[in-house]
Amino acid sequence: MHDANPTDRRLSFAIVSAMIVLAALSRWLPHPWNFSPLEAIALFAGARIADRRLAMLVPLLALFLSDWFIGFYADIWVVYACFAAMALAGRRLRQAGPGKIASYGLISAGGFFLITNFSVWALGTMYPHTASGLIGAYVSALPFLQNQLAGVAFYGVLLFGGYALLDHGLRASEKSPLGY
Numbered sequence: 001m002h003d004a005n006p007t008d009r010r011l012s013f014a015i016v017s018a019m020i021v022l023a024a025l026s027r028w029l030p031h032p033w034n035f036s037p038l039e040a041i042a043l044f045a046g047a048r049i050a051d052r053r054l055a056m057l058v059p060l061l062a063l064f065l066s067d068w069f070i071g072f073y074a075d076i077w078v079v080y081a082c083f084a085a086m087a088l089a090g091r092r093l094r095q096a097g098p099g100k101i102a103s104y105g106l107i108s109a110g111g112f113f114l115i116t117n118f119s120v121w122a123l124g125t126m127y128p129h130t131a132s133g134l135i136g137a138y139v140s141a142l143p144f145l146q147n148q149l150a151g152v153a154f155y156g157v158l159l160f161g162g163y164a165l166l167d168h169g170l171r172a173s174e175k176s177p178l179g180y
Contacts (some may be wrong), residue, residue: 021076032147
């Protein structure tokens with residue numbers, strides 16, 4: 001999303017704004033826990049937004065906007081840090097094929113699972129601060145991981161696949177003197 005002229009800047013602003021609003025709204029709508037577009041949007045923003053700070057702001061603003069209404073909690077910073085890291089990781093997906101994109105989705109979901117559930121165990125009182133307590137925290141969170149993997153796969157295909165199809169269509173129309 002390089003901004004070459006005012007029309008491109010307006011379009012880029014509209015796309016970024018739409019990603020933020022859709023990600024925030026997706027957290028308010030009824031859905032299975034952790035089945036949301038937020039992770040795919042973070043990776044996609046990192047891959048497609050030229051300015052890395054703006055790419056990180058997309059998931060962070062979506063989280064903040066939705067948390068403003070849903071409610072904030074003590075160790076929320078861990079979740080925000082994970083999503084900022086996902087956007088940064090997405091920068092490595094600029095010229096990536098489906099396999100690399102899928103592996104980054106898997107790695108980001110796994111990293112989010114390990115980091116956030118470790119923080120629930122380490123910073124909270126829900127589980128004893130023992131090895132069995134840590135294992136219990138991870139085991140209890142497995143259904144969330146399953147939904148997160150399904151969400152990043154589904155929304156990742158929509159975002160990255162949709163972008164690839166759109167980009168391919170636009171490139172094909174540029175080659176044709178008739179525009180189709």
